Amino acid sequence: MLEIKNLHVRAEGKEILKGIDLKVAPGEVHSIMGPNGSGKSTLANVLAGREDFEVTQGEIIYRDQDLLDMDPEERAREGVFLAFQYPVEIPGVSNTYFLRAALNAVRKHRGEKEVDAMEFLKLVREKAKLLKMDQSLLSRPVNEGFSGGEKKRNEIFHMAVLEPALGILDETDSGLDIDALKIVADGVNALRNKDRSFVVVTHYQRLLDYIVPDFVHVLYEGKIVKSGDKDLARELEKTGYSWLQNGKPEIQPVGQ
Amino acid sequence: MTRAVMEKKDDLFEAMVEFGRSAELSGPTWLKERRAAALKRFEDLGLPTKRDESWRFTDTKVLKRTPFVPAVADASPGVDLSDLSFSTFGEDRLVFLNGHFAEELSSKNLPKGIRVRSLATALQQDADGLEPILGRYATSEHEAFNSLNLALFQDGAVIEVDPGCVVESPIHLLFVNRAADGPLLINTRVLAVCGDNSQVSLVESHLGLPGHPYLSNGVTEVLAGDNAVVDHYKVQQENSDAFHIATFQSHQGRNANVRTMTVTLSGAVVRNETNAVLGGEGGWAELNGLFLVGEDHHVDNFTRIEHAKPHCDSREVYRGILSEQGSGVFRGRIVVAKDAQKTDSKQTNNNLLLSDEALINTKPQLEIYADDVKCTHGATIGQLEKEAIFYLRSRGISESAARSMLIYAFATDVVGRIKVESLREELDRYLFSWLPKGEVVREAF
Numbered sequence: 001m002l003e004i005k006n007l008h009v010r011a012e013g014k015e016i017l018k019g020i021d022l023k024v025a026p027g028e029v030h031s032i033m034g035p036n037g038s039g040k041s042t043l044a045n046v047l048a049g050r051e052d053f054e055v056t057q058g059e060i061i062y063r064d065q066d067l068l069d070m071d072p073e074e075r076a077r078e079g080v081f082l083a084f085q086y087p088v089e090i091p092g093v094s095n096t097y098f099l100r101a102a103l104n105a106v107r108k109h110r111g112e113k114e115v116d117a118m119e120f121l122k123l124v125r126e127k128a129k130l131l132k133m134d135q136s137l138l139s140r141p142v143n144e145g146f147s148g149g150e151k152k153r154n155e156i157f158h159m160a161v162l163e164p165a166l167g168i169l170d171e172t173d174s175g176l177d178i179d180a181l182k183i184v185a186d187g188v189n190a191l192r193n194k195d196r197s198f199v200v201v202t203h204y205q206r207l208l209d210y211i212v213p214d215f216v217h218v219l220y221e222g223k224i225v226k227s228g229d230k231d232l233a234r235e236l237e238k239t240g241y242s243w244l245q246n247g248k249p250e251i252q253p254v255g256q
Numbered sequence: 257m258t259r260a261v262m263e264k265k266d267d268l269f270e271a272m273v274e275f276g277r278s279a280e281l282s283g284p285t286w287l288k289e290r291r292a293a294a295l296k297r298f299e300d301l302g303l304p305t306k307r308d309e310s311w312r313f314t315d316t317k318v319l320k321r322t323p324f325v326p327a328v329a330d331a332s333p334g335v336d337l338s339d340l341s342f343s344t345f346g347e348d349r350l351v352f353l354n355g356h357f358a359e360e361l362s363s364k365n366l367p368k369g370i371r372v373r374s375l376a377t378a379l380q381q382d383a384d385g386l387e388p389i390l391g392r393y394a395t396s397e398h399e400a401f402n403s404l405n406l407a408l409f410q411d412g413a414v415i416e417v418d419p420g421c422v423v424e425s426p427i428h429l430l431f432v433n434r435a436a437d438g439p440l441l442i443n444t445r446v447l448a449v450c451g452d453n454s455q456v457s458l459v460e461s462h463l464g465l466p467g468h469p470y471l472s473n474g475v476t477e478v479l480a481g482d483n484a485v486v487d488h489y490k491v492q493q494e495n496s497d498a499f500h501i502a503t504f505q506s507h508q509g510r511n512a513n514v515r516t517m518t519v520t521l522s523g524a525v526v527r528n529e530t531n532a533v534l535g536g537e538g539g540w541a542e543l544n545g546l547f548l549v550g551e552d553h554h555v556d557n558f559t560r561i562e563h564a565k566p567h568c569d570s571r572e573v574y575r576g577i578l579s580e581q582g583s584g585v586f587r588g589r590i591v592v593a594k595d596a597q598k599t600d601s602k603q604t605n606n607n608l609l610l611s612d613e614a615l616i617n618t619k620p621q622l623e624i625y626a627d628d629v630k631c632t633h634g635a636t637i638g639q640l641e642k643e644a645i646f647y648l649r650s651r652g653i654s655e656s657a658a659r660s661m662l663i664y665a666f667a668t669d670v671v672g673r674i675k676v677e678s679l680r681e682e683l684d685r686y687l688f689s690w691l692p693k694g695e696v697v698r699e700a701f
Contacts, residue, residue: 048650076652088647092665094701101661101700102651109652141665142647158651 001026001063001197002047002166008057009039009046009222016042018222019058024166027194031208031233032201034219035241040201041085043219044170047199048082049075062166076102077109079165083155083172090142095154096124098142099161106162127160131187149180156187167191167198173207185210205237220244268320268471269303272441275326276407284383290391294406301400310398313585313617314527314556319499324441324471326408327354333432335465337361340432341686342461342491345678348372349428354435355442355472356411369421370456375412375445386414390447393477394505399529401501405443405475412445412474415458419451419481426457426676433494435468444474448488452481452509457676458488464495469524474502478516482509482536487675488516491683494523496551503529510536510565517674519683520547520555521690527556534561534568534596545574546670548690549582549614556585563596563626572603575670577663578614586618588633594625603633608640608666653700657693664688664697 002024009017016039024030032040046053047060049072060067067075090098104114115123128138131153143151152172159167169188173181188198188211200211208216208230216233218226218241225244226232276295281288303320304311333353337343350372351361357374366372378386391406413429433442450456462472472494480486486506494500500523508514518528532541547555561570576584586605607616620633640662648658664687671687674680688694 050646071655072646072649073652073654073658076650082650084647084650088641088643090644090647090662090665092668093648093661098648098653098661098700099651101657101696102648102653104699105652105654105657105696162651 001028002199003061004058005061006058007046007055007060009042010054010056011042011052015056016053016222017046020222020224022217022224024197024199026197028215029192029198029200029211029213030215030217031213032199032217032219033203033205033233033236035244036203038219039222040203040219041170044082044085044168044199044201047168048072048080073105076162076164077106081159081162081164081167083152083159083167083169085170085174087143087151087155089144091144093142095140095142096138099124099158103161123161127157130160130190131157132183133157148175149177152176152184153180153187156184160187160191163191165196167196169198169200169202171201171203173202173204181207182210205233208233218244268322268324271324272404272408273299281407283379284387286387287379287383287390291407294391294403298400298403298407301398301403303400308398310558310587314525314554316525319471319525322439322469322471324439327356327410327440327442327470329353329356333361333434333465334436337430337432340463342463342493342682343430345428345459345676345682346425348425349430350374350413352411352413352429352431352444354433354440355431355444367421367423369418370423370427371416372427373414375414375447376410378414386447389449389477389479393479393507394475394503394531399503401473402475402503405445405473405503408441409443409445409475412447415446415448415456417448417450417454417456420453421451422454423456426459426679429458429460431460431462431472431474432465433462433470433472433498434465435470437468439468440470442470442472444472446474446476448476448478448486450478450480450484450486453483454481455485456487458486459676459679460488460490462490462492462494462500464493464498464523466495469497469499471499471501476502476504478504478506478514480506480508480512480514483511484509485513486515488514489519489674489676489679490517490528491519491521491679492523492526493521494526496522496524496553498523500526502527503531505531505533506541507533507535508539508541511538512536513540515542515544517544517546517670518557519545520549521686522548523553523555525554527558529558529560531560532562532570534563534565534570537565537567539565539568541568541570543570543572543574544670544673546667547574547576547584549576549578549584550580552581554583558585558587560589560591561601563590563592563599563601565593566595566597566599568596569600570602573670573673574605575666576605576607576616577610577667578607578616579610581611581613583615584617586616586635587621588619589621589623590631590633592624592626592629592631596626597628599626599629599631601629601631605635606666607635607637608663609637610640610663653696654693657696660691660693660697661700664691664701668701
């Protein structure tokens, strides 16, 4: 599905990622954890194609293609989805209608039939129910006037409609209360299957109680310093990240 | 006066004064007198320059160098009118070719209680009725073009709505301009007299066909009686070399509701002066505008709302979209007279700059002489948000479609205020064809 090789990334003249290697197979859920400023969000955004970052070394292969050579919209059409840490408010653009244009762009790219207004409404209602989204959020402009929790839920709602092959969640759990967290996790779990992979970026272990990962990686100062299974997340919950500053982390093989 | 002497060197100015003096100024005696006075005023004022505060941002040099001649009646537009955007809105349409009424292209299926005539016809049939009104409201003394119009206007429309008459279907005035053989000066006038408790919608569209440059110099006067509801729209799509200079003047009575919207789509130099007077208690005035400016075109929106009486509300929303080397001006003057207490006025001007070379000057001006009023104003100048573009692209929408979606969303705030459905749909169609990837945008709204 995804293979990141020796990825180095700069932003505003500063090296943020300093050689990331990561392999994600179809159906796997990988969690990226680490303290603030370790480069987690940078990694998520580079995968989605944000232009503020400069890749200085390394490569990313996504389904046998050079991901870094693709525009953000090409990546989306090929099945990459980023759930934003800070979803953007877009006044005047309807949350539902824009999503239909997006879905049809994706379907057209895949050579599938475009959905008409009726089919789309049915789909949207079904997915909104899954995420317990208030119907009024569907007709409002994208994220405008949404609460923090509603914005995050809206991200997962977009993902549920677009059905990507690779879902990247950038701190989707931050700022959510436990009920909202469960709804978001249920939404993600409903999308899990043997072909669809996820990269879940989070600061807190709590989310991983609900979205149970296959692998956990600790990112620190732009490098993956430790990898393990879901138990590593529990361990981090106990020890926190302070050991990173003192101890010499042991580097373990990554992914499969 | 010294300035007028200096300005007399201008070709346009000299030609117009010469024309005015030599021509038989048409109409009944009172009108001839008014025309002569207007010509004199035009002569005294001279054409505006950038030294005139109200013309500071708009250059009239090109205009002055163009050898315009007054347009004569043109038999045929040379195209099928129904092929033009903004040419058809329902059944009642008056067509003007280069400012002259074209009866054979016009159609009327009017209900009882409303009369729509060409101005030339109205002056023949009912000169005495027009005497107390015509040219008595649009009197901005400082405006040379307004005076020029009164001195030389050829034709236009007179709309009279009886008290209590509710007109369901919009009245459409279609002005088609084409300077086939050389630069033309086209002076048109619209006068709408709407009785107490009446209701009517008026749509003016000004369309330019390819050809030489022309100056379309229009004046619209709207009188709304007590409790009348008047909804006025002007869409202009003049040709790329054309000049469009116009004055809108409304005067409304007690509890009357007057809305006017100016949509500017093209034209080399466009200047719209829009004046509303709230002349009775409890009135509502709304001035809205959307202007798209590209190439090296220039659009100047000069607005003035006068709160003359207490307990009136006014709302003003102008949005500009400027690209390439387009430049624009928004001036919003709100005057609250001393006894216009409890005035509630809100003005907003938002501008979207799509290129580094596009330019906007925006200037609100509040003059408040009353002490118990609520007046707010705000102006913004911005570019498309990079974050929003990335967000849309990350969902699979192409960059050009994402940009177009944001531009369209910006325009909808004004487009959504159009109450004449057929006009709103026509403007949407125009925007979807004007915007790159408009078909994707259409799907997203």
